[in-house]
Structure formats: structure tokens, C-alpha cells
Amino acid sequence: MSLIFSVQVVYYWCFNKYLILYSVGVGGADQIIEQGILEKTLSTIKACLFPVIMLFAPAILSLFFTGKRGASFPKIHLKPRLLGFAGSVATHFFITLLVILIPTTNEIYYQAFDPNLSAAYFGLLNTELEDIHYNILGSEHPSDIDVEVSSEIPVSTNPSVSQKYGTWQMNIDFNSLIKNEKDEEVLTLHKYFSERTPSKKNQYTGMFEGYNLIYITAEGFSQYAIHSELTPTLYKMYQNGFRFNNFYTPIWGVSTSDGEYVNCTGLIPKSGVWSLYRSGEQKNNMCFTMGRQFLNSGVEKVYAYHPHTYKYYRRDISHPNMGYAYKGIGNGLEGKIKNCWPESDYEMIAATADEYISSDKRFHAYYMSVSGHLDYDFKNNSMSAKNKKLVEKLPYSDTAKAYIACNIELDRAMELLLSKLEAAGVADKTLIVISPDHYPYGLEDKTADDEYHYFSELAGHTVDPNFEIYKSVLLMYSPSMKKSVEVNKLCSSLDVLPTISNLLNMEYDSRLIMGKDILSNSAPLVVFSDRSFITERGMYSATKRIFTDFNGKIIEDEEYLSAYKTEVNNMFLASAGILDNDYYGIVFGTRKTRLK
DSSP states (O other): HHHHHHHHHHHHHHHSSSSOHHHHHTTTHHTSSSTHHHHHHHHHHHHTHHHHHHHHHHHHHHHHHHHHOEEEOOOOOOOHHHHHHHHHHHHHHHHHHHHHHHHHHIIIIIIIOOOOHHHHHOOOOHHHHHIIIIIIIIIOOOGGGOGGGGSSSSSOOOOOOHHHHBOOOOOOOOOHEEEEEEEOHHHHHHHHHHHHHOOOOOOTTTTTOOOOEEEEEETTOGGOOOOTSSSSSHHHHHSSSSSTTTEEEEOOOHHHHHHHHHHHHHSSTTTTSOHHHHHTTTTTTTTTSSHHHHHHOOOOOOEEEEEETGGGHHHHHHHHHTTTOOOOHTTTOOBBOOOOSOOHHHHHOOOHHHHHSSSSOEEEEEEOOOOSSSOOSTTTOOOHHTHHHTTTSSSSSSHHHHHHHHHHHHHHHHHHHHHHHHHOOOOGEEEEEEEEOOOGGGGTTTTTTTTTTHHHHTTTSSOOTTTGEEEEOOEEEEOSSSSSSEOOOOOOOHHHHHHHHHHHTTTOGGGGOOOTTSSSSSOOEEEOOOSOOESSSOEEEETTTTTOOOSSSSSOOHHHHHHHHHHHHHHHHHHHHHHTTHHHHHHOOSSSOOOO
């Protein structure tokens, strides 16, 4: 128990999430000893040394006393034993009954496993058992989806749009699929997706049709990294591209890897597993990822790069399965990127851009950046140290300065990328998308009363830690754009993939992914890992079970709230069903052997 609790304290201190058992089994321990990560782990252990010592104190004291005089237990007769057993059973069932009858605990315990939420309500040991229950034994099933609820969710704020532009819907014979399906879970998925309303095409459909695409999942990126003088290229992309004023980047259970999964698939990661790795391990059909969409459109080869160890988060398995020719340190980029932590995004672009940029062939490249990784200081972050002089005059703390400094490297990378595109004469035919993997939780200060004071410092006001902390920035930019497009609609990283597909006029079925094209007239919905959510009417906190408008006033509309809660639950279950069953493989006939 001392070891379990201590490991979780250190892990939570690092990542604001609890360690799941799946991570231990697929190589998570190996990742900790890598350069940069090991230093972060050791510094975290040092920072929380006192609670770790206190957690081990009972075990040490117990060994000391039992070793000195031996353990002895008085004999207990049958009657006290039976009474003790009966009391234990009665207590167990009484507490279970309370969990069932209280709506909050019932929902958290039986419907929505989220380690952070579970630990807050039921404690860490029970959360470990829930982790086994849900993710090892598999207790969450798509057959629990409420198929009818989708019709109760508003789908359009301007119904005339669909008459003018049509919908994003492929020719899928759901009636035949339903008729011939024997598996109950897959049958429920067929019924659910057949009832979903597809997204509407719109005035931006095909705006970048035929363009090249460079898609970047940016490590720890946020609006706080954009500075008119220090990161001028990022600033230009933000000012002159699409400006999404209400974009959110929720954090999921496996932070960066799950952030990639959301960006690449438009699906919600399954709690308790590495969803991106599992999709590759199972050889799932990933037909809606940008890699597969470009290959299906006739592009011969698509590329993916990461300037850190190529096997980290098992990208060597996941990224080729999305169609990419993938390179990182260890399978193609070694010797081309300086050995430091974190590595340079600029050096990544310099080492890779010439491989795919072409003046006569359409191309697509995907990057997972790393320069913006924590720690945000000038000792342990090589990129912050490299750019330290440039931020010295900023009126911020060293932590805030270091955050901006390391992101200067991403800005330089984008400057180099744009110059190479212009030199090849294809800048005006290329769309660049930058979406964060998660909010920069390395800015948190767990030693302070106000854990988020660095965020408030950079934002210029006190930041709300419940929802505003996840408010972020999405860059969609092409040098061909004559003017910026301002978008005030609520949206999140879940919506990035379908929005790109719509802009490029790439064929996809909007019913089969959880995100929605931001530029369509579908009702906005931002979903978080604990099943909190934001709609156009307000914000629902799953921990507080309160639905408030944007001014903090409680909204009492049980029918509206119930419909959205059920739909959010459906989105989690359907996403897990797609992953676990290779649902796209079933629908499009590429899966010969069913997964179970």
C-alpha cells in the first residue's frame, strides 16, 4: 500500500492524473527512465519527499516492531468471528446501497470511470479496483448506449444550410448491417450511428480543396505562447488565419498520447488504456485520420515525425497504422536532432521538410512537437535555456518566462517551414493546422495556495480552474488567406479532424465520429474526461452536479440537462466501442476476424 500510494502521489504531481495499470503493462515504466523524463521524475520525488516518507512510515515502523518481537495474534472464538463477518457484510451492502441511491456516486461509480473523479469520491485503493474492473475485465459496454436520445439533442441553428449545401454522410447501408449483425454491442453501435444526424456542409466546405496539409499536435501549446514580438510567426498565423475564440483542449487520462488520439481521430479516448497504441496494436481501420484520407485521395505517401524517441507511447505501432511513414529518434532522425531535453522543433523541421515538400505532388505531413514540454524553467528545459535572453525583459516570473521561451522554438520551426513552402512555390496551396495536445499543466504550482497563479499571471486575470483553464488556441492558416475568419462558436480538439475534412472537402461520415465540423451549424458541445460539458446555454460540472449559465446562475432544466448527459455518456461508450471492436473495419468490410 505504501508503494502504491507513493507512486500515485509522484505520478499525480507530475501529470495531474493517476497512473493506470495499462500504462505499466505496455512500457510506461520504460518511458520514465528516458532522458528528460527521468530528471522530471527525480525532481518530482524530491518535491514531494515528505508525503512519500510519511506514506512509507507505517510499513517501516511495522517491520521494525514485528522484527523485534515477532507478530502475535490472540485467538478469536467462532461467535465473535461470525459477528465480525456479518458486520462486515452488512456494512458493505449498506455502503453499496448508498452508492446506488445517491445520484452523484451512482453515476461516477457505475457509469463513468474517471480515475481522478473516482479517487476524489471513493479513495485511491477503490480506484485501483475500478481500474481493474473497467479496463482489465471490461465492464463498460456499448450495449448500454441510449439509442433514442440523439433525437432530443439540438442539431442545427440554421436549418436552411442543409438544403443549400447538403450533408457529410457516406452511403452506408445501416439497415443491412443491423439485419445481419448478431453481436449485441456492434448491433447497438449500428443503431446509434444510424440515428445520429450528420453535419451540414457549409460556405467553407472545400475552401482548401486540393491543398497540401501540415498538421501539428503541439506539446503544451496554448494562447499564452503567442507573443507579437517573440513568436511573430505564430502570431501571424493566429491573426491572419481562422480565429477560434472559444476553443478548448480538455486533458484526457494519457495526456499527450490521448491528446494526439483526439486530434487524429475525432474520437474520445477510452479511459484506462492507450487508445492510440491499442488502435495500432489491433490494426484497426483508421479510415478517417488525415493520413488515411490523403492516401485514399490518391497521394502516394504521407509522413509523420517526432523529435523524441520514436517508440515513445508506442508511436512506432500507432502511426504507421494511420498510414504514415513515421520517423523519430531511433528510426531515421538520430544524428539530425541534438541530443537534449526537450529536443528542438526547429531542428525537426530542418531535418524533415525537404523529404515531403514538393512543387508538383500533393503532400501531407503530421508532426508531434516536443519543444513546449515541461519543466518550465531555465535549468531542466534546454529550449527555455536556449532562448532565455529573449524573454529576460518580460514582466513575468521565471516560470512564465521559461514557458514562452521554449515555445519560441516552435515559432522558429514554423518560420522555417513557411520559408521552405514559399521557396518551393506551394505556400499558397498548403494548409497548416496546429492543435495542442493538452493545456500546459507544467505551469501549475502545487506548492502554492493558488495552484494556477502562473496561468493568471499570463492571462492578466484570475483564471477559473474548472473550465477556463482548458481554454486554448487552435491555429488553421494558409498564406493564401486574404483575410482572417473569426469564429465565436464553442469548440474543442474533438472537432479539429472533421473541420479539416470539411475545409479540404475530404469524404467522411460525420455520424461516425464524435467531433463536429466547427464551421457547420451543428450545436456546440465541449466534453471533458469526467463527463463535464459545455453547451451554448452553459456549463455542467460533473463533480458538483451543477449546470450554470456563463454568468454563474444555476440553470434548472432537467429535460435539457438529462438529454445532454445521456448523449455525452453515449459519446464515451460509442468511442470505446469503435476502438474495441474496430467498428470502421466492420462497417467498411476490412475486418475479417472480429475483435473481442
